[in-house]
Amino acid sequence: MPASPLGSAPSCPCCNFVSGGGLFLPWNEEGGSNDDVGGSTSQDLSLSAHVIAPREAWDRILALHRDTNESHRNILLVDSHGHPHLQREVQYSHDDDDLALANAWVISLTCAVSPADWKDALEYASQSPHILPALGIHPWYLGDIMIDDIENPDNCADIHIEKYISWDWLTDLETHLSEHPRLLVGEIGLCKMARFVREFPKDKGGKAAALQLQKLVFSRQMELAARYSRPVTVHCVNAHGIFMEVLWEILRKMKDSSAEGGDEKDERKRCRNAFPPAIAMHSFTGTAHHVDEIMAFERALLRPEELADAGGKRRRQIQIQQRHESLIENSDTLRKNAEKDVMFYFGFSHSVNHLMCTSEKARKRGMDAVRSVPKDRLLVESDVHASVDVTLGTAGACAYAAHVRGVSIEDVAKLSVKNGLRFLSSLGSIPSS
Ligand SMILES: [Zn+2]
Numbered sequence: 008m009p010a011s012p013l014g015s016a017p018s019c020p021c022c023n024f025v026s027g028g029g030l031f032l033p034w035n036e037e038g039g040s041n042d043d044v045g046g047s048t049s050q051d052l053s054l055s056a057h058v059i060a061p062r063e064a065w066d067r068i069l070a071l072h073r074d075t076n077e078s079h080r081n082i083l084l085v086d087s088h089g090h091p092h093l094q095r096e097v098q099y100s101h102d103d104d105d106l107a108l109a110n111a112w113v114i115s116l117t118c119a120v121s122p123a124d125w126k127d128a129l130e131y132a133s134q135s136p137h138i139l140p141a142l143g144i145h146p147w148y149l150g151d152i153m154i155d156d157i158e159n160p161d162n163c164a165d166i167h168i169e170k171y172i173s174w175d176w177l178t179d180l181e182t183h184l185s186e187h188p189r190l191l192v193g194e195i196g197l198c199k200m201a202r203f204v205r206e207f208p209k210d211k212g213g214k215a216a217a218l219q220l221q222k223l224v225f226s227r228q229m230e231l232a233a234r235y236s237r238p239v240t241v242h243c244v245n246a247h248g249i250f251m252e253v254l255w256e257i258l259r260k261m262k263d264s265s266a267e268g269g270d271e272k273d274e275r276k277r278c279r280n281a282f283p284p285a286i287a288m289h290s291f292t293g294t295a296h297h298v299d300e301i302m303a304f305e306r307a308l309l310r311p312e313e314l315a316d317a318g319g320k321r322r323r324q325i326q327i328q329q330r331h332e333s334l335i336e337n338s339d340t341l342r343k344n345a346e347k348d349v350m351f352y353f354g355f356s357h358s359v360n361h362l363m364c365t366s367e368k369a370r371k372r373g374m375d376a377v378r379s380v381p382k383d384r385l386l387v388e389s390d391v392h393a394s395v396d397v398t399l400g401t402a403g404a405c406a407y408a409a410h411v412r413g414v415s416i417e418d419v420a421k422l423s424v425k426n427g428l429r430f431l432s433s434l435g436s437i438p439s440s
């Protein structure tokens with residue numbers, strides 16, 4: 008395990024992430040700039056009956072900055088997932104210049120999707136100390152690492168699926184992680200909707216083989232992220248079952264390799280270290296039930312004593328109670344939870360979770376999921392493909408989450424900055440107890 012990367016300033020520009028002025032890293036709960044976000048919805052800030060447009064949302068967030076005398080409150084948004092280095096299609100209209108300056112108030116993560124854009128992501132991140140890079144292989148782009156001339160097996164079972172892939176990229180990814188101490192891993196994941204899955208050749212095993220390949224590539228990247236103690240940003244669409252399988256397999260593997268009768272504390276630490284320090288489910292399209300299942304896995308991993316004596320009924324009661332607690336503003340439990348080791352986060356975007364969600368049923372299901380996310384796990388993200396869209400995309404995500412959860416945009420902005428900085432600061436930070 009490499010030493011914590013936050014101790015000394017890295018020499019590479021892409022990882023020179025706000026290290027100069029010590030703006031916020033390493034961030035801690037006590038020194039955080041948003042101590043009041045555990046509070047209830049501010050009375051003087053109006054709630055929205057509909058999703059406020061991104062531009063208006065940004066103006067409100069900016070007004071918050073202008074109204075405050077606290078000079079340290081200079082990070083207004085944390086964009087926990089996007090691809091601005093791709094500089095592809097612009098999504099939001101920009102009619103004035105002040106938005107060009109807006110990125111100065113935004114901390115953002117730019118996520119590569121395939122080895123083909125890793126260099127661009129690192130270069131883009133090196134332009135500003137407010138940008139962190141993430142490298143990985145997105146489940147849509149597995150074609151980029153497939154071996155073209157593999158012989159068609161008469162019987163698919165005869166050939167191990169691993170041989171479909173050229174694995175050089177994994178060594179390259181590891182090299183990048185060792186060279187760049189503040190590099191995250193992403194975008195990685197699982198996606199049943201990917202063209203790669205839908206069009207995977209039947210003679211190579213069809214859809215089932217494609218999903219197995221996604222699972223394999225995802226698992227390898229999770230292992231690497233755990234080994235280098237880097238947070239991951241995960242795309243999981245229509246693949247919740249496989250995602251849970253991967254989590255349990257990692258845990259089972261670790262438990263199987265542990266010596267019998269070992270110290271329980273050590274065993275728990277080993278199991279925790281088998282996972283990345285933080286896992287953000289980005290533009291989360293799962294259901295409230297999926298949120299519960301993921302949170303239950305985290306409790307089983309990090310706080311097994313809470314469930315140890317709990318039977319099925321009691322376990323369900325605990326889950327309901329914890330959900331309820333997460334909805335109570337000003338709750339002491341939340342403050343305590345925030346100080347604990349936390350693993351999972353859930354990010355929502357204006358572009359995917361609001362604009363692309365067109366059916367009434369999906370919209371309702373999505374809103375239930377947003378509401379079920381514990382307060383200390385909520386992230387916002389732009390998920391955009393052009394740098395000019397980062398600010399409005401993230402402000403739009405705040406507007407969406409505020410609308411769904413019935414709180415003000417300003418409160419969501421403050422909360423998501425706090426959570427976002429905790430997520431990004433989890434680099435090399437797994438607690439030892
Ligand atoms: Zn994605």
Ligand SMILES: [Zn+2]
Binds near residue numbers: 088089194289390
């Ligand atoms: Zn993305």
